Amino acid sequence: MNSFIFSDDNKRYHTWNYYLRHQFNSKVYKVALNAGFTCPNRDGSKGIGGCTFCNDVGSGNFTQPSSMDLLHQYEQGKQVMEKKWPNSKTIPYFQSYTNTYGSLARIKECFQPFLELDEVVAIAIGTRADCLEQEKLDFLNECANKKEIWIEVGLQSRYDLTAKKINRGHNFDEFEDCIKRIKKTNCKVCVHIINGLPDETKEMMIETAKVCNDLNVDAVKIHMLHITKNTQLARSFEAFPFHVLTLDEYVDIVCEQLQVLNPSIIIQRLTGDAIKEELITPTWTLKKTIVLNEIDKKMAREHLTQGMNSSWKI
Numbered sequence: 001m002n003s004f005i006f007s008d009d010n011k012r013y014h015t016w017n018y019y020l021r022h023q024f025n026s027k028v029y030k031v032a033l034n035a036g037f038t039c040p041n042r043d044g045s046k047g048i049g050g051c052t053f054c055n056d057v058g059s060g061n062f063t064q065p066s067s068m069d070l071l072h073q074y075e076q077g078k079q080v081m082e083k084k085w086p087n088s089k090t091i092p093y094f095q096s097y098t099n100t101y102g103s104l105a106r107i108k109e110c111f112q113p114f115l116e117l118d119e120v121v122a123i124a125i126g127t128r129a130d131c132l133e134q135e136k137l138d139f140l141n142e143c144a145n146k147k148e149i150w151i152e153v154g155l156q157s158r159y160d161l162t163a164k165k166i167n168r169g170h171n172f173d174e175f176e177d178c179i180k181r182i183k184k185t186n187c188k189v190c191v192h193i194i195n196g197l198p199d200e201t202k203e204m205m206i207e208t209a210k211v212c213n214d215l216n217v218d219a220v221k222i223h224m225l226h227i228t229k230n231t232q233l234a235r236s237f238e239a240f241p242f243h244v245l246t247l248d249e250y251v252d253i254v255c256e257q258l259q260v261l262n263p264s265i266i267i268q269r270l271t272g273d274a275i276k277e278e279l280i281t282p283t284w285t286l287k288k289t290i291v292l293n294e295i296d297k298k299m300a301r302e303h304l305t306q307g308m309n310s311s312w313k314i
């Protein structure tokens, strides 16, 4: 039995809230930002059209327009959150598109102001495995002397065939190389994976989770595949429908993934956020509380815990 089961979070897996509360001794929330970067998988330098599931805001559905000054975006986001959690700490989250896809000077200009804010305990930066040149990583490593730096990297699937099907634009070897380079720094790494990608089996999704153990990542975000309007995925789904996971299937797969994940890996998310008006399927993902409750209920009913089927121990 691991130490998280009877934690103050009362969950059977290592939650992000639990980590934040213990690390910073405070409520901490993320403020999503849009720095106006683009993505090499959209502008032709790596690929055209982007990942098939990506919408035209670069998976940054809840950010402000990039034309708004970053500190202004941050203050606006903070004002909303402060009503709920006054006097909390924050993590500015560079979410939309690929936030290291630009010159080093531009990257410095975006991130440096947030290193100076007292309430900021960490900065989270969403990027791609093929967009983190050494000079940028060195800069982020310097930033890690002042604040925790979380680099969020999409894997989605460990299978190159799936990566091709979703037009990911990089392969697993590039991902592995990127994570190994991050792990040589003081930055922390969070890996994003997606369940329910076209033609993937449950076993494949579990193997993708196991990669996070092998690479000793600090955190994962697990999402269900969303098929949303005006995406390449929506068009191909209409022409060639594939099986979309049911809620029960998703819960079953997530519970198995949690069992194989090293208990020291923080679970930042087990659901994604979709905009109701844009989501085609599966609509059960809109009920996030139900999804999380079903995972908790199954874990408790079957006495499952994170890492119970992993050779890793904390």
Ligand code: SF4
Residues within 6 Å of the ligand: 039, 040, 041, 042, 049, 050, 051, 054, 055, 058, 059, 096, 097, 098, 128, 154
């Ligand atoms: S890497 Fe991210 S921003 Fe770029 S196309 Fe894929 S999901 Fe969209």
